[in-house]
Amino acid sequence: MDCRKQRVLLRKLVGVSTLFWVAACEPGAVTESPEAHPQSAALAAGEPLVSASSGRCLDVAQESRTPGAVLQIYGCHGGINQAFTFTAAGELRTYDNTLCVDTASGQTAQGARAVIATCTGLPAQKWVFNANGTVVHTASGLCLDVEGAKTADGTSAIVWTCNGQTNQKWSRPTVADTQAPTPPSNLVTSNLTCNSVTLSWTGSTDNVGVAFYDVYHDGQLMKSVGGSTRSTQLTVVPGANWGLYVNARDAAGNVSQASPTLPLTPPQCELDTTPPAAPSQLSGSASGTGVTLSWNASTDNVGVSGYDVLRNGAKVGTATGTTFVDSGLATSTAYTYTVVARDAQGNVSTASNALTLTTGAACTNPICSVTQVTTDTDIPWGLVALADGTVLYSRRDAQDIVRLNPVTGVKTTLGTVPNVQSTDGEGGLLGLAISPAFDTDRWLYIMHTSPTDNRIVRIKVSAGFTLDLASHQVLVQGLLRNKFHNGGRLRWGPDGKLYASTGDAQNGANAQNTSNLAGKVLRINPDGTIPSDNPFGNFVWSYGHRNPQGLAFDSSGQLWAQEFGNSVMDETNLIVKGGNYGWPNCEGTVSQGGSGCATPGYIAPKQTYSTAEGSCSGIAVVRDVLYVACQRGTRVYREVISGSNLTNVTPYFVGTYGRLRTVEPSVDGNLWLTTSNSGDKDSIPNNSNEKIFRVLLGN
Structure with missing residues (x-):
């Protein structure tokens, strides 16, 4: 040599x-x-x-x-x-x-x-x-x-x-520093007001020295301070339910695991006990199995923050404007609707006038019906449909795989995946994918967090649907982990390669380093080797991502990816070989540093969403229509793929089922949909009440 x-x-x-x-x-x-x-x-x-x-x-x-x-x-x-x-x-x-x-x-x-x-x-x-x-x-x-x-x-x-x-x-360092600081600890708040708080912590240790502390709430960066700082004032939102934590960062860019989470709920700035006025002149129409409603805006002494839509007396949706579409209803059925207004402090108006509408005799809508198939006490994360009509899904915090028979509703456990460790956040047992030849080779591909990293493994499923732990193989390891930003989705491409999304492990510099597998879309041979035509000689297929959690291919072989932004904008990207999607200098279409989104070579998203109407995770393509499941936005977007663009972007189920994590195609050309409403950020097993739905699609 x-x-x-x-x-x-x-x-x-x-x-x-x-x-x-x-x-x-x-x-x-x-x-x-x-x-x-x-x-x-x-x-x-x-x-x-x-x-x-x-x-x-x-x-x-x-x-x-x-x-x-x-x-x-x-x-x-x-x-x-x-x-x-x-x-x-x-x-x-x-x-x-x-x-x-x-x-x-x-x-x-x-x-x-x-x-x-x-x-x-x-x-x-x-x-x-x-x-x-x-x-x-x-x-x-x-x-x-x-x-x-x-x-x-x-x-x-x-x-x-x-x-x-x-x-x-x-x-210049005389020896490369690859050792991350220890996590900060002992978080304490003081001087809490409606719009500010002082956060203090015990500092980290490092082999060279801590250069910075990064303060987050729920995966969103709030501010960075110097390594000698142990206390800082933060701007907060009245009434918000946040989880604060701190990461340490050294001069070489190594980032610690996160501190424990400290819950915080700031008080309201002024006590408001006056409810808004009732919405008026509720009207609407029924078409097929969908209903469209509209009403006149309410007034309030402070301000109306939104509206709740009630169907037959039960809440079925939310709106910030004065219209709402209710989808997936039964045919030839009468439904009675009312609407109430609410303010930021939870005061609720009296109800609007009641309106009864009758659906049509047949579905003429993009969404025909929604059926709740089962519930789960843990968070369903990855989900795959099998050829026999059953599905397998991962339970993130319980760390096992479940087989669901949608006809009978019977669930059976395949077993617990070995070496999984949660992160007191959003790590744990994540994405699933079955081999394209699953009926013969029985390989189940799994992405999960371990005590030291994120990794992709495969395990054979026996004919009796149990995990054959003796077959367990680690295909990719060393993917950086943290409390949040672990990515986790797996998807087979039409080229026979396995694609995986990885988060930046709460260090934006990782996303731009093509020698690092964090903040990327990866492309992998079925046996875990590197494809010879990958652009950087490693697993990296595209880079400059913050926390992508959705992957899906359309009929043209185009790869779409869904990515969480920080606090401004989420994005849907069309992934190309070797493409740079701009994080951390560019968030969606908003510049965040350097030359920002105008940087030559950055690839702009095909669709963006405000984080309040987004925070979207899983995506699926059925008949060249992209479906996007959103958490904070509590909705599914339906987006028609036209060439390399997304058109006719329409939200469905806004507030109807709460936070939506995963959407996947069914074997008969419809959708599976899962919720992620409780226990989402604490890694405690079986403290949730989640639902799995089957969505029947129309035109």
Whole structure:
């Protein structure tokens, strides 16, 4: 093996200082005097340059090798686009010493951007790494600077007048740090008001040092603070039921597992006991097995927050506007409706006028009927339909697989999946997929969280429908796990490959690192090997994802994916080989850092949803119509696939069944649908009351 290959192998396998390689592989190869550049010897074979102000690494944006590509700061991940070498000639080289750091068009003016370029030996490509951590541009005398002293991923590197600030200080690790901090602990709140609270915690420990703490509620990032901080004020929402937790992050980008969750419910700012006025002039019409209602808006002393729709006296839906569609009703049946208004503090109006409507004699609607087939005390997560009409589903927190006969309603347990561990959040026993040749090979593919990682395994199912644990095989392991953002869906492609969605493990930098399997859509051979035509030589098929939990193929072989946003926007994406979907710089169509959604190469979503009307998980395609199951939005979207676009986007079951997790095709061309209403974020087994529905589709 030649020395260059040895260095690459050592960097990937052990992460040791590549100075070791220089000494071991080519004695005497260090030509730069440590006295001339005190820190450059350890950079001689390519090492990260870490910004003192953020703990993020100097990075060639988008892993581009095109001359003129800009440099930025980004979460450290050990990729080749974050490895830099100071040469004896005074150059700063990257990509295994094949390209040089320059200024755009060789500029020497303050504010010029740092870029990569073909090496020329000109002064604009000369740099000096000083003992005080500054990197000085020889041609201009200016310092390598993080623009505006910002600390966010994607912030540009420029040259600027040397001023001694930390955004002009750089360091390099002598040994790669791959050890994550311990979880923070002992969360306590104080000074709680209707719109703010102080959160305090006991700090983490780390082999090098904690650089940042990231504060979340229920999987959504609230703020990041410095590693010396142990208390911070948070903005909260009156009356919200939140679960707060904290992750620790070190300068190398390693993220801890999350702290325990601390429940929080802020009080209302003002006591409001006045209910809204009743909605008026409720009217509507019936068509087939669906009913459309409308009414006049209510008034309130503070404000109306929404409406509840009652059918025959029982709540069957919610609305924020003044219309509602009730779907999947029985034919030739009279239903009586009323509507009530509610405010933010739960005051409910008197009912509107009653309206009785009679459905048609036959279904003429996209949704014909909904039948509750069974209930479960745990959370049904993955679900697959078998050729005999039965279904298998995973129980996330109970960690077992159940077979359901929808005709008789009988459920039998196949067994408990070994080595599953929940995360006090949304990890556990997740997605399922059966082999395309299941009737003969009996392989059941499973994605789950283990005590150390997320992984994909397969286990044979016996003819008597029990798990053959002796056949258990781990196909993919080492997928990063955390309390939230574990992804988890599995889907077979028409190419015979298994596709899997993985979350970013609550570290956005993972999503942009194609050497890391977190925040990705993966493509896997049935035996767990890497397909030879994957774009990055590993399992990664697409990247730049936050927490995708839905995968589905249409009749053209196009792969669709559903992804949770943070707090602004969820998205449905059309996945292409090697595609970059923008997280964390882009959330849906909203820029969050760096050059945001305008970054060249980012692929825009085909459909977006506000998180209040989305938080969607599973998706399914039936007759080239995409169905999207949403949790916080408490609905299913029906979206017609037209070429590479989604049209006629229509919500169904809004508030009717609560939070919806999984939607899957049935063998007869209809749908299975599951709820995720209680115990969803605590990992406690059998503390739920969930439902599984069979949805009969129409036109």
